[in-house]
């Protein structure tokens with residue numbers, strides 16, 4: 536793949552950073568579907584946030600870093616250029632402005648996928664936007680308030696969001712989640728419909744959660760995801776996927792698709808949801824997808840032509856809840872290319 540066609544590293548990171556910071560949860564009326572044994576957040580003045588969390592001492596950071604180094608040394612981390620670009624700055628070192636941090640809070644906020652109908656040539660196409668690629672209304676500041684009020688229960692401590700740690704690894708090591716065969720993190724009562732966050736704090740929690748890497752029990756006998764992945768990157772024999780073949784890696788950044796990714800393999804406006812939708816562990820959460828406002832015939836025409844004007848950007852940004860490729864001319868080519876693959 537010609538990486539000169541991709542975004543510059545910095546803008547690519549900016550894009551992913553935005554993607555990571557968005558995803559969250561507005562009000563859901565299906566409360567009885569959730570079987571939380573942990574935390575259900577509701578802090579006055581904030582949107583309803585359905586979350587679970589675990590806390591861990593930062594004393595575990597050297598061990599976590601060592602685990603990553605071991606994976607690299609054994610060649611178990613993908614050497615794919617794009618993937619390496621995503622993780623090269625990840626570190627468990629404490630930031631210079633917070634060297635006295637004592638604990639990390641790992642949070643999973645339930646995050647729905649969205650469905651949007653595109654009108655095109657008299658037909659209607661329902662298209663999925665997976666969680667985390669659109670804004671459902673909760674900010675980092677909201678979460679910090681939840682932590683202060685409902686988790687630490689004191690305003691006298693520093694709380695800082697960190698985006699340089701490996702969130703999935705932290706979630707699994709803390710016992711918040713488990714790995715599925717598709718290498719995604721599953722949280723009980725939420726499946727993979729989560730957005731993970733990590734916050735450093737100088738508060739010392741009594742509980743220090745640290746577990747061995749746990750895998751979903753359901754995967755022992757379930758053949759679904761490795762049989763359905765369009766690029767065969769999920770393996771039957773272990774839980775490490777071939778990241779370099781995962782569609783998500785290619786359709787969330789600019790550039791041409793490699794020729795082994797066929798248009799028929801795409802199944803979402805960005806990313807890939809193929810191994811998540813049929814997973815039995817996600818069954819309860821699929822019907823909770825949020826329906827967004829329809830995209831009209833003339834808007835679809837302009838998207839496919841790849842010539843957005845300010846009016847179109849404003850309309851789509853509002854309809855698709857700040858779906859990132861709809862928010863700027865810089866990212867719009869992603870929208871055009873991905874939609875062309877879905878509307879044929």
Ligand code: SF4
Nearest residue numbers: 715716754757760814
């Ligand atoms: S589809 Fe089956 S094998 Fe794959 S993650 Fe879900 S339970 Fe595990």
Ligand code: SF4
Nearest residue numbers: 764781782807809810
């Ligand atoms: S996200 Fe798509 S391409 Fe990646 S492992 Fe899952 S099904 Fe395969």
